[in-house]
Amino acid sequence: MGMTMTQKILAAHAGLESVESGQLILVNLDLVLGNDITSPVAIREFNKLGKDAVFDKDKVTMVMDHFAPNKDIKAAEQCKMCRDFCGEKEVTNFYDVGQMGIEHALLPEKGLVVAGDTVIGADSHTCTYGALGAFSTGVGSTDMACGMAIGKAWFKVPSAIKFVLKGKLNKYVSGKDVILHIIGKIGVDGALYRSMEFTGEGLASLSMSDRLCIANMAIEAGAKNGIFEVDDITLEYIKEHSSKQPIIYKADDDAEYDEVIEIDLSEIKSTVAFPHLPENAKTFDEIGDIKIDQVVIGSCTNGRLEDLIAAAKIMKGKKVAKNVRAIIIPATQDIYLKAMEMGLLKIFIESGAVVSTPTCGPCLGGHMGILAKGERAVATTNRNFVGRMGHPESEVYLASPEVAAASAITGKISSPEEVM
Numbered sequence: 001m002g003m004t005m006t007q008k009i010l011a012a013h014a015g016l017e018s019v020e021s022g023q024l025i026l027v028n029l030d031l032v033l034g035n036d037i038t039s040p041v042a043i044r045e046f047n048k049l050g051k052d053a054v055f056d057k058d059k060v061t062m063v064m065d066h067f068a069p070n071k072d073i074k075a076a077e078q079c080k081m082c083r084d085f086c087g088e089k090e091v092t093n094f095y096d097v098g099q100m101g102i103e104h105a106l107l108p109e110k111g112l113v114v115a116g117d118t119v120i121g122a123d124s125h126t127c128t129y130g131a132l133g134a135f136s137t138g139v140g141s142t143d144m145a146c147g148m149a150i151g152k153a154w155f156k157v158p159s160a161i162k163f164v165l166k167g168k169l170n171k172y173v174s175g176k177d178v179i180l181h182i183i184g185k186i187g188v189d190g191a192l193y194r195s196m197e198f199t200g201e202g203l204a205s206l207s208m209s210d211r212l213c214i215a216n217m218a219i220e221a222g223a224k225n226g227i228f229e230v231d232d233i234t235l236e237y238i239k240e241h242s243s244k245q246p247i248i249y250k251a252d253d254d255a256e257y258d259e260v261i262e263i264d265l266s267e268i269k270s271t272v273a274f275p276h277l278p279e280n281a282k283t284f285d286e287i288g289d290i291k292i293d294q295v296v297i298g299s300c301t302n303g304r305l306e307d308l309i310a311a312a313k314i315m316k317g318k319k320v321a322k323n324v325r326a327i328i329i330p331a332t333q334d335i336y337l338k339a340m341e342m343g344l345l346k347i348f349i350e351s352g353a354v355v356s357t358p359t360c361g362p363c364l365g366g367h368m369g370i371l372a373k374g375e376r377a378v379a380t381t382n383r384n385f386v387g388r389m390g391h392p393e394s395e396v397y398l399a400s401p402e403v404a405a406a407s408a409i410t411g412k413i414s415s416p417e418e419v420m
Contacts, residue, residue: 002252004160005227006195009135009249013118021159021256029059030134031112032147033121035103035360036064036075039082042122045145054089055151061093061112062086063103066360068096071367101332101358104128104216104300109332111242115230116249120147125300125382127218130227131211133234133248137225158224160195161186162257165202167266172416174310175210176302176380176400179217180271182263184281192222194258197251199229202265208237209306216301217382220278270415272378273398276386284415292397294377295320295408296389298329298356299363302380302401305335311405312344314416315351321411326353327369333358353408365389371396378407 003011007019014025032054034042039062046054054060062082067075079096086094095106104125107113115133119126122144129136139153147153163182183190196218198211206214211228218226228234230248238246272287274280297303297311308330320326328348330336336358339345345355362369363381371377371390376397379389384396397413406414 001256002254004195004251004255004257005133005197005229005249006135006160006225007157009116009118010155010157012249019157021157023157025155025157026152027118027155029120029147029151029153030117031119032060032144033103033107033119033123033126034062034141034144035066035123036068036079036082037066038122038141038144040078041141042144042148043081043085045142046148049145049149051149054091054148057090058092059151060091060148061095061107062091063095063106064097064100065102065358066364067366068100068359069357099333101335102300102303102360105303105331105335108132108212109241109334111244114238114242114244114246115234116247120144120153124219125216127223127225128212128216128300130215130218130225131208132238133228133230133246135225135227138219158193158195159258160197161191162260163196163198164260164262165198165200165206165265166262167202167264168205169265169268172402173268173270174400174402175206175213177268177271178210178263178265179214180273180278180281180398181268183217183221183278184271184273186221188220188277188279189222191218193224196221196223196226198226199251202263203229203231205265207306208233209304212304213301217278220382270400270403272403272413273384275384275395275397278382278384278398287413290376290413292324292378292407292412293375294325294327294369294371295404296327296329296362296369296377296379296381297401297404298327298331299360299381300331301382303329303331303335305338307380307401308335308339308344311401312347314402314405314419315353315409316347318351318409318419320352320408324408324411325369326351326408327356327362328353329356329359329361329368331358362389378404378413380404
């Protein structure tokens with residue numbers, strides 16, 4: 001029996017000729033990731049192991065992004081622990097204020113992940129790197145500690161769902177709409193501990209930003225990982241950002257899938273996920289008049305330059321609605337700088353929005369945009385669970401940068417066509 005993309009990568013990293021779903025294997029790791037929330041727990045566990053050094057100082061990375069710049073004393077202490085550990089262990093890729101960005105935007109940008117890699121991260125959205133043709137998945141801080149110590153991790157080989165993409169996205173529709181459509185179709189447990197594997201001629205119409213967004217939210221369907229077939233778009237991105245040599249793994253023709261789902265991209269419309277689950281996906285023929293208090297455009301899902309350009313096109317020359325707070329968060333310092341050079345920040349500020357340094361901040365209810373009781377936000381983030389962005393009685397509506405920008409202008413959940 002043939003293997004899927006994920007199974008081929010795992011087999012290679014386990015030193016095996018083949019693997020099958022359900023098999024337990026010990027895998028060699030190319031990168032171990034942590035952030036300022038999850039790394040301190042991993043550091044404490046690592047210290048219990050009595051190791052003097054990490055397995056490879058070039059293959060461990062920590063990014064200070066969730067509560068950074070530090071929001072309070074506890075956040076400062078957590079970042080200091082990470083800073084001290086990485087200094088002592090001579091970890092090469094430590095990213096602090098001034099150099100950091102939101103981790104899942106920063107690592108591809110820095111070229112730390114390429115096709116064929118196996119990556120674990122103590123953050124559930126580590127599945128983002130599947131956009132590059134890598135196997136990447138979120139783990140707990142204890143697994144991160146062991147990964148830092150020995151460079152290995154245990155996995156149960158996942159089965160897979162094959163998504164065959166065809167057609168081309170319409171104007172104002174992006175990768176965020178695609179993944180919200182898919183999660184709305186299969187549910188938040190529709191891919192539970194399975195690999196979501198994306199292929200088909202429709203890939204050619206998806207930018208790398210679209211793919212990174214889609215792979216990022218594979219976990220919101222319960223998936224172990226999401227992964228895209230490597231094509232010229234992937235290889236061009238990797239060549240631009242990394243000196244590492246990618247390894248391309250294609251699924252066998254006789255690979256076994258639990259199911260095959262065809263998606264016609266031309267049929268996907270602007271989509272909004274209503275509270276309190278990403279599967280509560282609705283298109284604008286189902287959405288009424290819903291007033292909002294806040295808009296957040298950013299996060300590891302939609303804080304890339306392409307996202308900011310899309311939002312700026314809609315907000316240019318317009319004003320944010322009265323009593324709406326619009327918060328724009330470029331995902332990395334490089335994106336921030338390019339957005340500034342392109343004049344995007346000027347557009348946002350003149351519209352009445354604020355622009356933040358890179359941070360996860362409001363996405364997890366950390367800082368820089370907490371919601372009060374009864375408030376509603378449209379956000380380009382990836383989760384809208386109860387209390388995710390603040391008060392348990394607040395509401396988060398997940399949407400694309402285009403929809404978020406339009407909603408900021410009208411003061412209610414709106415499609416881009418309403419303001420253009």
